[in-house]
Amino acid sequence: MPTLALPFPAIDPVLIQVGPLAIRWYALAYIAGLVIGWLLARRLVSRPALWGGTSPMTPQDLDDALFWATLGVILGGRLGYVLFYNPAFFAQNPADIFAVWKGGMSFHGGLAGTLLALALFARSRRIPVFSMLDVAAVVAPIGLFFGRLANFINGELWGRPADVPWAIVFPHGGPLPRHPSQLYEAGLEGIVLFLIMLLVVRSGELKRPGVAAGIFGMGYGVGRIIGEFFREPDVQLGYLAFGTTMGMWLSVPLVLAGLGLLLYALKRKPAP
Incomplete structure (x- = not known):
């Protein structure tokens, strides 16, 4: 291990606190992702040429x-964490299921909740479900980017021990320098994926x-899956079979489902 490591930036997870009311960076990250994504989504649907004329x-x-998506993210994300990452604890402490301010959200659960919420909303408005999901897909990396930055500020979901020059000693991660895996994921799931989605839009x-x-x-x-190779698995789960993690296993069905949907969509003729 290196004798030197980058110091963890001393950023208070609470931005503003007035009495018992605290505004946290984590909450602001969710709000920023939803609001900026909503503004971009409105711009997309305001350009009929992107959709073939209508x-x-x-x-x-x-x-x-936006309201439906917010409910889907919060309820799905929390339920996913309870079921996938710590079911034994919450079975013994059911009241803590609702203590979202203590942390614990699953992206895969939030994604499932958002998909369900938007699909139900689209059907209620007679909007093509796949088109609604396409809009959400284009803007989702924005929320992912802000969410991973908030994970870093909170000093949570840190990486595995590392000897790279940019390794960081996290306040609650023990004495060893670790990969800032939150920033890796912010780059992959946020910036890179957002650029890919913009190319998808630009290509019609x-x-x-x-x-x-x-x-x-x-x-x-x-x-x-790439990010999981650098991220320390949740302590209550550890490594699973063949050195894999829960995040990897939950991502495999997502890749397969995405591939299936892509192949199905490519068989259809584009709008003129």
Whole structure:
């Protein structure tokens, strides 16, 4: 291990606190991801040429969809963490299931919750479900980017011990320098995936409902699996069979589902 390591930046996880009311960076990350994603989504649906001449939804539809997506992210993310990452603890302490301020959210659960919420919303408005999911897929990396930055600020979900020059000693990660895996994931799942989704939009693939959603599923799954090679697994789970992690296993079905959706969408003729 190196004799020197980068110091962990002393950033208070609480931005502002007034009495019992605390505004945390983590909450702001969720808000920023949702709001910026919503603004970009409105811009996408306001350009009919991207969809082949007629947009499948209106900006006003997205105003209402934001509420549904927020519920899906929060409820799905929390339920996914409870079921996938710490079911034994929450079985013994069911009241803590609702203590979201203590941390514990699963992206895969949040994704499932958001997919379900947006699919139900789209059906209620008679919007093509795949087109609604395509919009969400294009803007989702924005939320992922801010979320991983918040993980870093909180000093949580740190990486495995490392001897790279940029290794960091995290306050709650023991004395060993570790990979800043949160920043790796912010780059892969946020910046790189967002650029890929912009290329998908620019190439006119929104005219094929399901292409963007399929590419997002594959891209996130692959990026997450790569990130897991640098990330320390949750202490209550540890390493699974063959040195894998829970994050890897949850990402494999996402890659396969994304590939299946992409192949299905490519068989359909694009809108003129």
